[in-house]
Amino acid sequence: MRAATISLIVARLLQTAVADGSTFSCQPGQSCWPTIAEWQAFNQSISGALQVTVPMGSVCFPSSPNYDSGLCAIVQANYMNGTFRESSTAALQDTNWESCGTANCFPGVFAPRGQTCSLGRHSALQVHATTSEHITATMAFVRKYGIRMVIKNTGHDYLGRSSAANTLTLNTHNMKNISFESSFTAHNCPSAGTRQNIAIIGAGVNAQDAMDYFEQRNIMVTVGGCSTVGIAGGYGQAAGHGLLTPAYGLMVDQAVEFDVVTPDGVFRTINECNDPDLFWAMRGGGGGSFAVLVNYKFQVYPKNRWAAWRLQAGFNNSETGLTKSTFLRDFLTELSNEQPNWSANNASGYDTVSATGINLLEVMPIGSDPLGALKQLTSKFNSFLTSYPGLNITINSYVLYDTEKEFYAAQEDYLSQFGTVGISVLAPSRLITTDNFETPAKIDALVTAFLQGMENARQILANDTTGAVVNFLILKTGATNTPDTHNATSANPVWRNTLWHLVTAAGWLPGMADGAQAAAAARSALEAIKKPLSVQASYLNEADPDEPDWQDVFFGGNYDKLLAIKQRYDPDTLLNCKKCVGYLGDADPMYSCYSDNPVPSIPYPFA
Structure with missing residues (x-):
């Protein structure tokens, strides 16, 4: 035990030593930066x-x-369309990660545009990889010249990991291969046996791509709530939660094998037999940290009908301060009372709560009679709401859908508010564990903290005139029904004890404000909510980039083991991203745009 403890201390000390002198710090204008001829030769080498x-x-x-x-009119009209933004090589889903200080290229949708268009955080050049050879060559190139590399697919990242100024972007968006094997044997791994119903997808496949393909084969896939999120990258390597999680587990639970390129440029097929530590690390330790994923191979399931209950209601809050709101307290208390039973019966959902209204989407995606099961589970809560004095219910409907894809298409407008694009977003969060729902006293403490968080945000934004908001999102996508008894994944273990993934999401308009007030409101809200929690944990993809205790909050006790694996496969930290395993700290030049001294990207030809 003592030797193990010492080795972990040494690992962190080594990480600190690396942070003091990054190998990959070359910037445009320095003698180490490639010449135009060298860039052109590299381009020829990757076709x-x-x-x-x-x-x-x-x-x-x-x-x-x-x-x-x-073309400007088209861009402006589609500025908040996730599919449109995904199709652009130089757009991210959240605009705060496109700008670097005041340097940006906002096209004047919400505020008058500036005089000049700047790359901001976008790399000046991108490799649009279609093969593993492109990845290997890109790694060799950035290693030779000491340039930082950023991995980007769809541009969904609430911590800004898909962009960094004066780097080279490895774009995996075009790696769209999809296939299905009814019978699958892992590579060089007879002990794993033969599995049925395995999907194989390339790194660029998003949720909509997967649903389009697999619906035709009567299969459903463990995707998240946003159709444009790539499911093999950050989603599939950091945990990956969605409406099927209570029934089937996280996305990383489905993984059976990966094809990857490690930082030494070697293509590897990894599974529980081949490079098992690396496979474990990439099943929950986050994308962009250990290797570049080429193909993701995972379990899929026979299609099932999906049942959904949608309720929308408004109310007049006559009390002074949200902490005194009788309806909100009653609503959150009853919801908390119901949640353990709903989750135990594989129901999931996405809810929003505001000072004037509630929006509920409760889902039953499995079983022979999902609609009957959902109605039975939610009947008491439905009656509570329909009989509540003064509550103005505008939607209260149960609907049965034939397929997963049909459900997502029908609920697209509602689900879009959980991943609004074309604005700036900050998403502080916490995983709310089962112990908070065990007794009336604990529920009361949780509800009181929730209301205090709402009140904190309301007060901070009381005089805001820029359109900034804080949305309170309750995502009922915990993995309590699928324990990781054999420690097969490196996902934060707190997921196995989670009923709510709670997000205090701030949104503000690009060009209208710097976001400081909105960010302060979201963070103040979460600070209140954190107080009664016995466990502090967040989903590392949907969290605050300034989370102070991120190693423990994001990784839940797995960080030191993950760091040791990282150092074995990537000793020079070729792969590096914000608050990822092996993160070097903001002193690294690639993070200048997070600082008070931002250095925007210099455009090609770097003159």
């Missing part, structure tokens, strides 16, 4: 996959050589 980054909004700037008023 022309290197592309110059053109910001999506550049067509709206008269000072830009890309100016086109017709």
